[in-house]
Amino acid sequence: MPAKISTLATRKAAARRPSGGLSPLEVEAIDLFISLVRLLGMPKSVGEIYGLLFASPEPLALDALMRRLHMSKGAASQGLKVLRSFGAVRAVYVAGDRRDHYVADFELSKFASTFIKEELQPHLDSGAARLERMAHHLAKLPKAEREAARARMAKLQHWKEKGQAMLPWLLKFLVA
Amino acid sequence: MPAKISTLATRKAAARRPSGGLSPLEVEAIDLFISLVRLLGMPKSVGEIYGLLFASPEPLALDALMRRLHMSKGAASQGLKVLRSFGAVRAVYVAGDRRDHYVADFELSKFASTFIKEELQPHLDSGAARLERMAHHLAKLPKAEREAARARMAKLQHWKEKGQAMLPWLLKFLVA
DNA sequence: CATCCTGTTCATTTTTATTTGAACATAATG
DNA sequence: CATTATGTTCAAATAAAAATGAACAGGATG
Missing domain, CATH: 1.10.287 (Helix Hairpins)
Structure with missing residues (x-):
């Protein structure tokens, strides 16, 4: 397996949340997008996922979303499906990792x-x-x-x- | 009890739905407003009430709404409360009738x-x-x-x- | 002033929406 | 090609929203 390629900064950032905790900034972003998606009649989980991706400097895979948001695999998968269908999120390639990694698309x-x-x-x-x-x-x-x-x-x-x-x-x- | 004052046309119209049935026109109007209020995140009952009032040539009282929409007293009361608070509906005086009668306000x-x-x-x-x-x-x-x-x-x-x-x-x- | 009529409130029930988790499909890996 | 990793789907469980209906408040009526 090829070594995971990552910058010093992103490795440090990941190391700071070993058990998947959320930073205050991330919590605010998530809350913001939860209320936005609720306004549009979408499930909260969609807002959680988009909020975390929005705040995250590095792309995140499904299992990271599950862990950090305390969300089941099914919910994460379905939430990503919705976000993809709206073009709010897109998958990016991460060298040496089989998983799909997602970033928030900032173009509303x-x-x-x-x-x-x-x-x-x-x-x-x-x-x-x-x-x-x-x-x-x-x-x-x-x-x-x-x-x-x-x-x-x-x-x-x-x-x-x-x-x-x-x-x-x-x-x-x-x-x- | 003073006699109810009503026009020939409204008496005829009322007589045509003795058991509270809805005309096809009323059904369409109700469906239309149900989907509108759902879009705005409001309960269906609000759309039903507004739809019926919108379609109705005469002002309707709470008990008429209950009967014709098969809706509980509580739901009708709360729905009217919401509609009043939005200025979507207003009470009109009907001579010789203690009940509050409502009409749809057409000004959006x-x-x-x-x-x-x-x-x-x-x-x-x-x-x-x-x-x-x-x-x-x-x-x-x-x-x-x-x-x-x-x-x-x-x-x-x-x-x-x-x-x-x-x-x-x-x-x-x-x-x- | 006792009774009836009308409408509101709110605890409970029902309905609808969302989430979970396990079964499954697919594809990569050794 | 067996095994493991990844992601999807969907039936069942859970949570959230809405409707019901009974208790209540207040005001008219006789």
């Missing part, structure tokens, strides 16, 4: 655009489909109620258009 | 600004506080790691500023 743009495309857009699309069905039901309504209902539907239509107009703009803002 | 602006102020802003604030703590920890880091850590922190700082810059704009966009 990919993350934001994937999130919008996969999470927000589908909602808007299904909303649009629903509006069409509603227009259809509307026609069959007794005319006493039809007018009031039509006014409400127009409101919904307006909101939908506003949402659709905002997404691309929001995306550009985040990416910039 | 209040809702959006309350949501941003109560849900998003606190996250940004706690994030800012965390950044300060992190800067403090940074100073105590051995200098071998300090530079890499500082670069990461600068990235976070940048994101925070971007987020803070976006909120007011987003708000204006939604309100317009």
